[in-house]
Amino acid sequence: MAMPAICVLAMVPISLVWSSSPAALWAGVQHQMFAPALWLSLWTSTLTTLLALVFGCPLAWWLARRAGPTTRHVVRVLVDLPILLPPSVVGLALLLAYGRLGLLGSILERVGVHFAFASSAVVMAQFVVAAPLLIQSATAAFSRIDPDALLVARSLGCTRLQAWRQVALPMALPGVLTGSLLCWARAMGEFGATLLFAGNLQGTTQTMPLAIYTAMNTDVRLAVALAIVLGVMALFAMTVLRLFVMRCGYHAQS
Amino acid sequence: MVFLRVVFLLWGFCLMAGCQKSSHQTNQQIITIYAASSLTDVVTALKRDFEVVYPGTHVETVFAGSHILSTQLAHGARADVMMSANLAHVQTLRAKQLVKHITPLLHNHLVVVVPKDSPLHHWRQIQRAKRIVIGLGEAPIGQYTQQLLSQQGAEFKRDVLTRVVSQEVDVRTVLMRVHTGQADAAIVYQTDVQPHHRVKMLTIPHSENVRASYHVGVLRPKFAKSWLVYLRSSRGQRIIKQHGFMAL
Numbered sequence: 001m002a003m004p005a006i007c008v009l010a011m012v013p014i015s016l017v018w019s020s021s022p023a024a025l026w027a028g029v030q031h032q033m034f035a036p037a038l039w040l041s042l043w044t045s046t047l048t049t050l051l052a053l054v055f056g057c058p059l060a061w062w063l064a065r066r067a068g069p070t071t072r073h074v075v076r077v078l079v080d081l082p083i084l085l086p087p088s089v090v091g092l093a094l095l096l097a098y099g100r101l102g103l104l105g106s107i108l109e110r111v112g113v114h115f116a117f118a119s120s121a122v123v124m125a126q127f128v129v130a131a132p133l134l135i136q137s138a139t140a141a142f143s144r145i146d147p148d149a150l151l152v153a154r155s156l157g158c159t160r161l162q163a164w165r166q167v168a169l170p171m172a173l174p175g176v177l178t179g180s181l182l183c184w185a186r187a188m189g190e191f192g193a194t195l196l197f198a199g200n201l202q203g204t205t206q207t208m209p210l211a212i213y214t215a216m217n218t219d220v221r222l223a224v225a226l227a228i229v230l231g232v233m234a235l236f237a238m239t240v241l242r243l244f245v246m247r248c249g250y251h252a253q254s
Numbered sequence: 255m256v257f258l259r260v261v262f263l264l265w266g267f268c269l270m271a272g273c274q275k276s277s278h279q280t281n282q283q284i285i286t287i288y289a290a291s292s293l294t295d296v297v298t299a300l301k302r303d304f305e306v307v308y309p310g311t312h313v314e315t316v317f318a319g320s321h322i323l324s325t326q327l328a329h330g331a332r333a334d335v336m337m338s339a340n341l342a343h344v345q346t347l348r349a350k351q352l353v354k355h356i357t358p359l360l361h362n363h364l365v366v367v368v369p370k371d372s373p374l375h376h377w378r379q380i381q382r383a384k385r386i387v388i389g390l391g392e393a394p395i396g397q398y399t400q401q402l403l404s405q406q407g408a409e410f411k412r413d414v415l416t417r418v419v420s421q422e423v424d425v426r427t428v429l430m431r432v433h434t435g436q437a438d439a440a441i442v443y444q445t446d447v448q449p450h451h452r453v454k455m456l457t458i459p460h461s462e463n464v465r466a467s468y469h470v471g472v473l474r475p476k477f478a479k480s481w482l483v484y485l486r487s488s489r490g491q492r493i494i495k496q497h498g499f500m501a502l
Contacts, residue, residue, distance in 0.1 A: 101435035116436045117385060117419035199387070199420030199431070217322045217423060218392040220329065 016231065020224045028225020036203040037211035038229070044122045044207065045130075045187035051123070052131035052183050057176065060138035065147075079132045090129055091196030098124065098197075121198035122205050126187035133186055134179035141175020142168075174245045181241040185234055283311045285481050286332060288323040290339035290394065290468065291424040292362065292443045296497040297337065303493060304484050311480065319393040319424035327352060327473070334477040337470050339394035339425075339443075344471035353471035359485070361500040362466040364402055365444045366456040367432045374439065377456040378406070381413040383439035387420045387431040394466065395425040399441045401464045429453070445498040468499075 028034060063072055063079075082090050098105045098115045105115065115121045145168050153163040191209040198205040200214065208230050215223040289297045294317045301313040316323070316333070323336055324343040328350060337359065338344045347353040366377040374383065389395030403411040419437065422428045425446055431437040433451045443466060447455050470485070472478045484490045491501050 095434065095436070099434060099436055199436075200390070200422060201418070201420050205420065214390065214392075214423065217319065217325055217390075220325065 013231065016224060016228055020221070020228055024221045025225045025228060028222050029229065031215075031222055031225070033202065033206075033211050033215060033222070034226060034229075037206050037208050037226070040119065040122070040203065040206065041188055041208040041230075044119060044126060045184050048123050048126040048130055048187040049134070049180050049184040051127055052134045053176075053180060056131050056135045056179075056183075057138055060135050061142050063135070063139045064142035064145075079135050081132075082128050083132050083136075087129055087190065087192030088196060091125060091193035094121075094125060094128065094193060094197040115197075117199045117201065117205060119198075119204055122190075122194055122207060125193040125197045126190045129190050129193055130183045130186035134176075134183040137179025137182060138172070138176045141172040141179070144175070145171050177241060177245050181238065181245075184237065188230070188234065283477070284314060285311060285334050285477050286314045286316070287335045287337065287481065288316045288318075288327065288331070288333040289337040290320045290323070291317045291426045292339055292395070292446055293317070293337055293468070294426065295448070296445070296494060296499060299493050299497065300485070300490060303489060304481065307484060307489065308480055313481070319390075319395075321392045321394070322423065334474045335470060335472060335481055337468065339466060339468055340397065341467060341469045342397075343394070344469050347471055347473075353473055354475055355472050357470050357472075357482070358502055359468040359470045360494055360502060362468065363444045363460075363463045363500075364398055364441055364458055364466070365447065366439055366441055366458065367429060367447060367451075367453040368439045368456060369432060369435060370452050370454055372438065372454060374456065377458045378410075380439045380441075380456075381410060381417070383417060383437075385419045385437045385439075386414060386417045387422060387428050387437040387440045388418055389425055389428050389441075390421045390423050393422075393424055395428065395442065396421065398464050398466050402441065402458070402462075405462065405464070 059075075059079075063075060067075065095102065097103050098108065098121075100106065100109055100114075100116060108115070115124060149167050149171070150163050153167045154160070158166065188207075189209060190207070191213065194205065194207060195210060195213070200206050200210050206214065208226060212223050212226045212230070215226060287297065287301075297315055297317070301315055304313055305311065318326075320336075320338040320340060320343045323333075323338070324346055327333060327336060327347055336344060336347065336353065339362075341356070344353055344356050348356060366374075366380050368374050368380075368383065372383075374380070380386065388399045389397075391397065391400065400411075403414055420431065422431065425442050428440045429442045429446050429451065432440045432453050435452075444455075444457070447453060470482065472482065485494075494501050
C-alpha cells in the first residue's frame with residue numbers, strides 16, 4: 001500500500017535528474033539569469049525567516065500561553081488562512097491591500113513608501129505565505145512547555161528571564177527551529193503571490209521560482225538546471241537543520 | 255486501509271470517467287487552437303461565430319504568450335492550429351516538422367498605455383514615467399517593444415529601459431499592471447485596450463510604430479482546414495476588423 005505514493009513522489013527527483021546532464025547543469029549555473037535569482041532568493045528568504053522569528057515568536061508565545069479562548073481561536077484562523085488559501089489568492093489580496101490603489105497602499109504611497117515591484121514586495125509576499133508555518137510550529141512548541149517547570153526554576157532562584165532562557169527556550173527550540181526551516185523552505189519556493197504582487201525583474205523581484213518559470217517558457221534545459229540547484233540546496237539545508245534539531249532535541253531531553 | 259481503498263476506488267472512477275468523456279467526444283469534431291494572449295478576445299469571438307457556422311464542431315482554445323505556446327507544443331502538447339503574434343515562434347515549430355505550413359494572418363500596432371489620470375499625453379513622454387512595465391524579451395510583445403525603442407535611438411531606449419520595473423510573460427499581464435494602477439506606463443498592442451480598462455491610450459504615429467505580423471501555423475491540416483477557411487471568409491474577416499486588427 002505504500003508503493004503507489006512512493007512511486008509518484010520518487011518521479012519528482014528522477015525526472016529532474018534524468019532530463020539533465022552535467023554539461024547542461026553547468027551551462028545553467030553560468031547563465032546570466034542564475035546568479036541574481038539565487039542571490040535574491042537566498043537573502044529574501046533568510047530575511048523573511050528572521051522577520052518571522054522576531055515577530056512570530058511573540059505571537060506564538062501569546063497564542064500558546066496568554067490568549068483567551070475566543071481571541072485565540074480568531075487569531076489562529078488568521079494564521080491558518082494563508083496556508084489554506086492558494087498563493088495566487090494571497091497575491092491578489094496583497095495587491096488589493098498594498099498596491100498603489102489598495103486599501104493601505106494609497107495611504108503608504110502618500111508617505112512615500114512603495115511596495116510594488118521592489119524586493120520588499122518579495123519579502124512581504126514570502127512573509128505572509130511562510131510565517132504562519134513558523135508561528136504554528138512555535139505555538140505547538142511553546143504550549144508543550146510545562147508551566148510547573150518554569151515555576152520550579154523560579155522557586156530555585158531564577159529570575160523570570162533566566163527561567164525563560166534556561167528552561168523554556170531549550171524545551172521549545174527544536175519546534176521553533178523546525179518551524180524556521182519550514183518557513184525558509186516555503187519562502188524559497190514562493191511563486192504565485194510573488195508573481196502577482198511583486199512582478200518579474202531580474203535582480204529585484206525575479207526569485208528562483210520566477211526564474212524557473214521564465215526560463216521554462218523558452219529554454220527548458222535552463223529551467224531544469226535552475227530546478228536541480230534549488231532542489232539540492234533545499235535538501236542540503238534540510239539535512240543540516242534536521243541534524244541540528246536532533247542535537248538540540250537530545251540536549252533538551254538530557 | 256479502508257480509507258486508502260476508498261481513495262483508490264475514487265481515483266479509478268475518475269480515470270474511467272475521463273476515458274469515457276474523451277471516447278464519447280470523438281463523435282463530435284474538436285479543433286484545438288493555441289493562440290497568442292493578445293488574440294484572447296478576437297479568437298473567443300471567432301470561436302463563437304465559427305460554432306454557429308459549423309454546427310457539430312467544437313473549438314477549444316488555449317491562450318498564452320506565443321513563446322510559451324511554442325515551448326508547450328514542442329514538448330508534446332496537442333493542437334491543430336497555432337496562432338502566433340510573430341513569425342519566429344511558428345518557424346521554430348516548422349523546423350521541428352510539427353507545423354506543416356505557415357500563413358500570415360493579420361497586423362497589429364503598438365501603443366503606450368498610462369493610467370486614466372496620468373499627466374502624460376504623448377507616447378514619447380513615456381520616458382518621464384516612473385514605473386514602466388514591458389513584455390519579456392522572449393515574448394513577441396517584448397521583441398516588438400525592443401524594436402520600437404531601438405528605432406527611437408539608443409539614448410531614448412536606455413532612458414525607458416532604466417525605468418522598467420517588471421517584465422511580464424505575456425501582453426495581458428503587462429496591460430494588467432497599468433489597469434490595476436501598479437505601473438505608470440506600459441507598451442502593449444493597440445487591440446489589447448478595451449473600453450472597460452481604466453487606462454488612457456497614447457497612440458504611436460505610423461512612421462514611428464512597428465508592425466506586428468501575426469502568423470498561423472498548421473499542425474494538423476485535416477482538422478485545421480475548416481478553421482482556416484473560416485478565418486479567410488468575410489464573416490471571419492469582419493470579426494477580425496471589429497476587434498481593431500488590420501486584415502491582410
